[in-house]
Amino acid sequence: MPTKNLRAILRFSLVFLGLLSPCVKSGLNDYLPTDPGPTSSNYGETGLLEIPSARLMSEGSFKIGFNNSYPYEMTVMAATPFPWLEATFRYTEIKNEKYSPYLAFSGNQTYKDKAFDFKFRLINETRSVPSVVVGFRDIGGTGFFSSEYLAASKQFGPIDLTLGLGWGQLSRSADFSNPLTSLRDSFKKRPVYDGG
Numbered sequence: 001m002p003t004k005n006l007r008a009i010l011r012f013s014l015v016f017l018g019l020l021s022p023c024v025k026s027g028l029n030d031y032l033p034t035d036p037g038p039t040s041s042n043y044g045e046t047g048l049l050e051i052p053s054a055r056l057m058s059e060g061s062f063k064i065g066f067n068n069s070y071p072y073e074m075t076v077m078a079a080t081p082f083p084w085l086e087a088t089f090r091y092t093e094i095k096n097e098k099y100s101p102y103l104a105f106s107g108n109q110t111y112k113d114k115a116f117d118f119k120f121r122l123i124n125e126t127r128s129v130p131s132v133v134v135g136f137r138d139i140g141g142t143g144f145f146s147s148e149y150l151a152a153s154k155q156f157g158p159i160d161l162t163l164g165l166g167w168g169q170l171s172r173s174a175d176f177s178n179p180l181t182s183l184r185d186s187f188k189k190r191p192v193y194d195g196g
Helices: 001-019
Strands: 061-069 072-082 085-098 111-124 129-137 145-156 158-168
Touching: none
Parallel strands: none
Antiparallel strands: 061 072, 072 085, 085 111, 111 129, 129 145, 145 158
């Protein structure tokens, strides 16, 4: 007797699920955003690889990211509180540097760097004008990653082009002087970290 009841319940359940399944349609696309927004650079701000772009996350966005590219291991938090500002906090572990020059003090601890980055939108993109930003990396940190940059991004259909000009760590191999040296002498000499 109990086996008959169990079979009847199982048959009813299968018929019920079969009738219900056309109503419940979900796929992977239902759980993923169709437009994830602009990508992040290795430093956490909106960009691609090592290069910042003139794109910002949409207003009210917040993201947390992790990046491990030896010798750097970065933990990043970025937010866009206003449509014209993207702010990033970055905590970097430099794995091939000791915490201090004194081995007894450092032990097995590696060097840590904290930094704040800001990107300000100067011009909104229109049909004929690119989006333009000015950005500052590593403000209030050690200055190992300090950079300033101007970037312009323009979208042409599915192609998004960025053109930029950077100083500090963004121009280590370029012979182009920083125009901000006229404002403050500290822009002339920056902390040097060569990764070794």
